Amino acid sequence: MALASTWSATVEGVTAHIVTVEANVGPGLPGMYMVGLGDTAVKESRERIRTAVANAALPWPRTKIMVSLSPAHLRKGGSHFDLPIALSVLGSLDPRAQARLQRTMIMGELALDGSLRRVEGVLPMLLKLQQLGEDGTGDTAGGRAIDTVVVPRANAQEAALLNHGHILVGDSLPQVWRWLLGEVELETASAAQASGSVDGGPDxxxxxxxxxxxxxxxxxxxxxxxxxxxxxxxxxxxxxxxxxxxxxxxxxxxxxxxxxxxxxxxxxxxxxxxxxxxxxxxxxxxxxxxxxxxxxxxxxxxxxxxxxxxxxxxxxxxxxxxxxxxxxxxxxxxxxxxxxxxxxxxxxxxxxxxxxxxxxxxxxxxxxxxxxxxxxxxxxxxxxxxxxxxxxxxxxxxxxxxxxxxxxxxxxxxxxxxxxxxxxxxxxxxxxxxxxxxxxxxxxxxxxxxxxxxxxxxxxxxxxxxxxxxxxxxxxxxxxxxxxxxxxxxxxxxxxxxxxxxxxxxxxxxxxxxxxx
Missing domain, CATH: 3.40.50.300 (P-loop containing nucleotide triphosphate hydrolases)
Structure with a gap:
């Protein structure tokens, strides 16, 4: 039996709530089971994740997989749970990734080829994490602090608006997985990406x-x-x-x-x-x-x-x-x-x-x-x-x-x-x-x-x-x-x-x- 966990968030209106994503791999009928009041997008992530992992040639357990999104009473919604769920399952198979997983907030939707797609609500999630740090409550559970965030490259511009030095951008599931193993480095969402133009338009x-x-x-x-x-x-x-x-x-x-x-x-x-x-x-x-x-x-x-x-x-x-x-x-x-x-x-x-x-x-x-x-x-x-x-x-x-x-x-x-x-x-x-x-x-x-x-x-x-x-x-x-x-x-x-x-x-x-x- 192996267990790994990481962090993500869910958004209610414009208020985000930190969510713990846990994956347990153990004996039982092969299959992937999820609990934690997930919406349709969360439930459908099972098929996207398995296909993306297979196309990325990454290992996948052939036994029972239990995924929990907590707190259990809070409704969870959004396709951004794809990446943290996939990495939690993969992390349960390789102890080298677990230390980084436990300190990282992850969000991203998986395409079937394993690439990352843009997701909604990234900025409210990052604002919530920033608020926890300012309040001195950055240790969200079990004494573990979130010190890094991974977002899809398509969300880098809005993520960089907060000018936080530990927001990283990923392009694909294999790339982020290799980062967790310490084999590659991810690019930082720089403040330069937050620039915008106000030229043009009506006058x-x-x-x-x-x-x-x-x-x-x-x-x-x-x-x-x-x-x-x-x-x-x-x-x-x-x-x-x-x-x-x-x-x-x-x-x-x-x-x-x-x-x-x-x-x-x-x-x-x-x-x-x-x-x-x-x-x-x-x-x-x-x-x-x-x-x-x-x-x-x-x-x-x-x-x-x-x-x-x-x-x-x-x-x-x-x-x-x-x-x-x-x-x-x-x-x-x-x-x-x-x-x-x-x-x-x-x-x-x-x-x-x-x-x-x-x-x-x-x-x-x-x-x-x-x-x-x-x-x-x-x-x-x-x-x-x-x-x-x-x-x-x-x-x-x-x-x-x-x-x-x-x-x-x-x-x-x-x-x-x-x-x-x-x-x-x-x-x-x-x-x-x-x-x-x-x-x-x-x-x-x-x-x-x-x-x-x-x-x-x-x-x-x-x-x-x-x-x-x-x-x-x-x-x-x-x-x-x-x-x-x-x-x-x-x-x-x-x-x-x-x-x-x-x-x-x-x-x-x-x-x-x-x-x-």
């Missing part, structure tokens, strides 16, 4: 005319403000929205890690590091699960989490179910999604900037040309509830009349992004001095704005007058002040004055024409 230089719309997008980017755009088809709503990430500040290293981990867990990363602000634009037919996350079995991140640190664009908002849209309210407020399954709680980050877009009526034409029944026109955006509208700062009416033939002379995204970055720096410094853990004006609590960060006297008199005449609600006053602060930051001013407040009111002015308050 505001391509937008012809639409000066007010461009200014609104700049304000939204500088202050992190949520927006609703309403206009006829061809008025540039989608074009403006997809260019918003290009004027947002670049992702920091920590943001890249978090965002890439979310995309990896969602299965949309394709092994690439997320270096741009995400732009997620799901189809209007999406369900609440697709938007928020969840699903049967292990919950998966939804569109709001895939858009974390970026932009969530919901086009044709009038076609989206009202219940689906209302599910946005809690993530907008808290910046996260919490889903409970099988007495377990799964938390997904969801700090995104929301951009909604819709036609003004069922026919899509502007008011002067519309022939829709007044009731149909007034009910067109009824699915956007009052509580959701209250969480939107900018209501922009777009028009094809503001466009021109040629975009020659239009500002590029790089030029606008520079002003946005400077405005965000001013805001971040101000809120840091005020003891707030926010970096953009849209996230500042309304009570703080109303009490300690009002505009100048003339502006406040104007807002008070509008509040008295019921042209603004109290929430409307708060959001107008936040917009005014963003406009002042873009102008390099220390305090919003009446011009800034007037411009903020104009950015919210589409509300009365778009939806009835």
């Amino acid at each position: 505001f230089a391509d937008v012809a005319g639409q000066l007010f719309e461009r200014e609104a997008m700049e304000v939204a980017a500088a202050g992190g403000h949520h927006m609703l755009m309403v206009g006829p088809p061809g008025s540039g709503k989608s074009m403006l929205a997809e260019r918003l990430p290009t004027i947002l500040p670049p992702l920091g290293i920590d943001e890249q890690i978090t965002t890439t981990a979310l995309h990896s867990a969602s299965g949309i990363s394709r092994g690439e590091i997320v270096v741009r602000r995400p732009f997620i634009a799901p189809h209007p037919s999406l369900t609440k699960v697709e938007l928020i996350g969840g699903g049967s079995g292990t919950p998966q991140p939804g569109a709001v989490s895939q858009a974390h640190n970026g932009v969530l664009f919901l086009d044709e908002a009038s076609e989206i179910n009202a219940g689906v849209l209302d599910a946005l309210r809690i993530p907008i407020e808290t910046g996260r999604v919490v889903i409970r399954r099988h007495h377990r709680e799964h938390m997904f980050p969801a700090d995104f900037q929301l951009i909604l877009a819709a036609n003004p009526c069922p026919c899509g034409k502007e008011a002067a040309e519309c022939r829709c029944h007044p009731t149909a026109r007034s009910n067109h955006l009824a699915n956007i509830s009052g509580p959701l509208r209250d969480r939107l700062d900018i209501f922009l009416l777009t028009s094809s009349q503001s466009a021109i033939v040629s975009p020659e002379g239009a500002e590029s995204s790089a030029e606008i992004a520079q002003r946005v970055a400077q405005a965000r720096e001013r805001a971040a410094w101000r809120w840091q001095q005020a003891g707030l853990e926010v970096s953009v004006n849209a996230r500042v609590p309304s009570t703080v704005i109303r009490r300690d960060f009002t505009a100048d006297e003339e502006s406040m008199v104007t807002l008070q007058r509008m509040l008295h005449r019921r042209e603004l609600t109290q929430r409307g006053v708060d959001r107008t002040l936040k917009l005014a602060w963003t406009i002042a930051d873009l102008a390099g001013e220390d305090l919003p004055h009446i011009d800034h407040v007037d411009k903020a009111i104009a950015l919210r002015g589409g509300l009365m024409q778009v939806v009835s308050a």
Whole structure:
């Protein structure tokens, strides 16, 4: 009887759990048996492993093989268990490999020829291992510490993002097996592999005319403000929205890690590091699960989490179910999604900037040309509830009349992004001095704005007058002040004055024409 073990991990949402992979070879009916609540991909690994081992001309036991994945109560999923299971079985036959196996976390899917294929969820697994080391709990079981990680070469780029010196890349089962025996060395996932490019893509230089719309997008980017755009088809709503990430500040290293981990867990990363602000634009037919996350079995991140640190664009908002849209309210407020399954709680980050877009009526034409029944026109955006509208700062009416033939002379995204970055720096410094853990004006609590960060006297008199005449609600006053602060930051001013407040009111002015308050 021979026993060998190594380490791997399983991912629930974006949270990974360390898994011990044990293999015991002993007397009994020939066959491979696995226990430990593995999903279909884990159970099917038996056939992939045996075929890969045979094609790699490696020894394989002709007796009973028992494989255990522990902790036994935790559900395990993913094809990345192929490689650690295969190496545990092989290691039970050769004591030379067992010492390294016991100190190594391994992940990788096996092709039938023994080569390694890319797997999902590598970054969350590595983040979990890093967290164990930072917490001083790196000894995961029996006093054995994990000091090396082996990943497929196709996962090297995202693995290298953590800049950990003991992450190795493998190409095939025979190669990793020979490394365990001390016969070859594996290449380290270098930091150079983590480089990415942000060149190319959409640019505001391509937008012809639409000066007010461009200014609104700049304000939204500088202050992190949520927006609703309403206009006829061809008025540039989608074009403006997809260019918003290009004027947002670049992702920091920590943001890249978090965002890439979310995309990896969602299965949309394709092994690439997320270096741009995400732009997620799901189809209007999406369900609440697709938007928020969840699903049967292990919950998966939804569109709001895939858009974390970026932009969530919901086009044709009038076609989206009202219940689906209302599910946005809690993530907008808290910046996260919490889903409970099988007495377990799964938390997904969801700090995104929301951009909604819709036609003004069922026919899509502007008011002067519309022939829709007044009731149909007034009910067109009824699915956007009052509580959701209250969480939107900018209501922009777009028009094809503001466009021109040629975009020659239009500002590029790089030029606008520079002003946005400077405005965000001013805001971040101000809120840091005020003891707030926010970096953009849209996230500042309304009570703080109303009490300690009002505009100048003339502006406040104007807002008070509008509040008295019921042209603004109290929430409307708060959001107008936040917009005014963003406009002042873009102008390099220390305090919003009446011009800034007037411009903020104009950015919210589409509300009365778009939806009835």
